[in-house]
Amino acid sequence: RDDNPGSMSNFWQRTITGLFFVVAIVIGLWWHPLAYMSIFALVVLLGMYEFVRMLQGLDVKIRLFWAFLIGLFFYLGSFLFFYAQIQARWLVVIVPLVGGVFLSELYFKNKNSLLNIATTLITPLYVALPFAFLHHLAFYDGEYSYHLLLGFFLMIWANDSGAYVIGSLVGRHKLFPGVSPAKSWEGAVGGFVFTIVAGVFSYYVFGVLKLIDWIIISSLVAVLGTYGDLIESMLKRSVNIKDSGSVLPGHGGVLDRFDGVFFSAPAVSCYLLFC
The missing domain is CATH 1.20.58 (Methane Monooxygenase Hydroxylase; Chain G, domain 1)
Incomplete structure (x- = not known):
């Protein structure tokens, strides 16, 4: 996920693919x-x-x-x-x-x-x-519930979207130029703010946890989700490829779309074990 959209056609391609992707995930979690x-x-x-x-x-x-x-x-x-x-x-x-x-x-x-x-x-x-580790979130209260899972993915998507939108609009200062030149500090901050908002939203819509827990979890998702994205960029750069795949038009591969999960899901699960 780069902060620079590249072109309007790519933006709309990302948007349409993203909508189908989100709908499929939400229906699966709820069903x-x-x-x-x-x-x-x-x-x-x-x-x-x-x-x-x-x-x-x-x-x-x-x-x-x-x-x-x-x-x-x-x-x-x-x-x-x-x-x-x-x-x-x-x-x-x-x-x-x-x-x-x-x-x-x-x-x-x-x-x-x-x-x-x-x-x-x-x-x-x-x-x-x-x-x-996602299964711990799904069965947090002993029985399956989509609320905590959906809140988690809302934060993942908010982090990606916030970094993409804010980085595209005002991104000037490179976050990790040696690994991912398109990502900016402004985008990372935008993603963090969007993620906190998604965490507060999840508290009022889903409940399950205390407000402070949602805020801490959203902070973990924002920081570790960004690191997950950077680490995947590092791995792709080490083998000289741009995208992990092409299964999701405008988003690259599955790894490109879920890189925010790789480090944040274990961290959130561990936090829930001890909170």
């Missing part, structure tokens, strides 16, 4: 927990696929079977823990799955075994694990 789970399972799969494609230019061989299996286990295992209340001991299945990545590499006889293992493991850790 049923299995609809919510299915939508983001698709996001996780597409995101891991994009991440693997990003790394194609490197001299590594990501073991797709293990990467996707571990990613789905992170996501579906944590969902079943909350939704079906499976016993936590079943989550230790992750141990042999991770061990399998190391053991299987013995049989491939590849000179870059260390890089193969590292990239195979970083794919589900970077893409799938953050979405597993």
